[in-house]
Amino acid sequence: MSAYGKDLFKGTANYYSRYRPMYPASLIRFLIEKFSLDGSGQMLDLGCGTGQLAFRFSDWFEGIVGIDTEPEMIKEAIRLSKEIRVENVRWFNGDIDTYKDNSSDETFRLVTIAKAFHWMDREKVLETLYEMVAYGGGIAIIDTYSSNKELLPWKEKVEEVVRHWYGNERRAGNSTYSHPTISHQTIIANSKFDLEIHEIPTYEQVWTLDTIMGNLYSTSYGTKRFLGENVQSFEKHLKEELLALDNTGIYKEPINVSVKLALKSK
Secondary structure (H helix, E strand, C coil): CHHHCCCCCCCCHHHHHHHCCCCCHHHHHHHHHHCCCCCCCEEEEECCCCCHHHHHCCCCCCEEEEEECCHHHHHHHHHHHHHCCCCCEEEEECCHHHHHHCCCCCCEEEEEEECCHHHCCHHHHHHHHHCCEEEEEEEEEEECCCCCCCCCHHHHHHHHHHHHHHCCCCEECCEECCCCCCCHHHHHHCCCCEEEEEEEEEEEEEEEHHHHHHHHHCCCCCCHHHHHHHHHHHHHHHHHHHHHHCCCCEEEEEEEEEEEEEECCC
16 A cells, blocks of 8 residues: 555544445355355454454454554454454554564465455565465455446436545545556466455445445545545535435445455365
């Protein structure tokens, strides 16, 4: 994430833990079955955010490590783990190389990277992780991004209002965001890992005005600090536009989750 500076997700952690959509139970079941999880071994959640995905696996491993470069995310993850009494997750603020330099030679049955791989030096991360993944284990790179997905009318309206208040370029930390031109699957295929691609059955996400707003504020490009003194004006504008489309204030979205596996053969 260094290309975007250290403040990429500054100010988003509270919104992240409250408004980021949960991944479906079908994804959790898939990974449990795929890696024959049985409560033993270790898991690593890289780019863990505030820990929502790591928490879902707390019963399926002896221990879990959550790593994130944003200190506010780790602070919120620690708070949440105390609140829900999850005691087998350790949190580390930094990147994978720093963690490796400061840890013993532990190996992980499963590494998850959920909606975070695009921020990383992907080739280097896979090279580092290869030594850390147990034989028969692997990395699950999870995403809901689709370049050819047609936007729903309410999503188009959100993007229109966001462009009006945030600007046409997608800001990211101290720069603007550029989506990788080489796909995740190509990066994995060119690594030491074996590639598998899976699609989780489509499910429906239900949004409200508040959750749309909160989710936007949890993102790198929608962080509230970019609005300055225009927060109230932006929120009023967005709510008016969305209610004009559907006055129920309820908005539905079909979600497709892809899982690209980097497997370390026995």
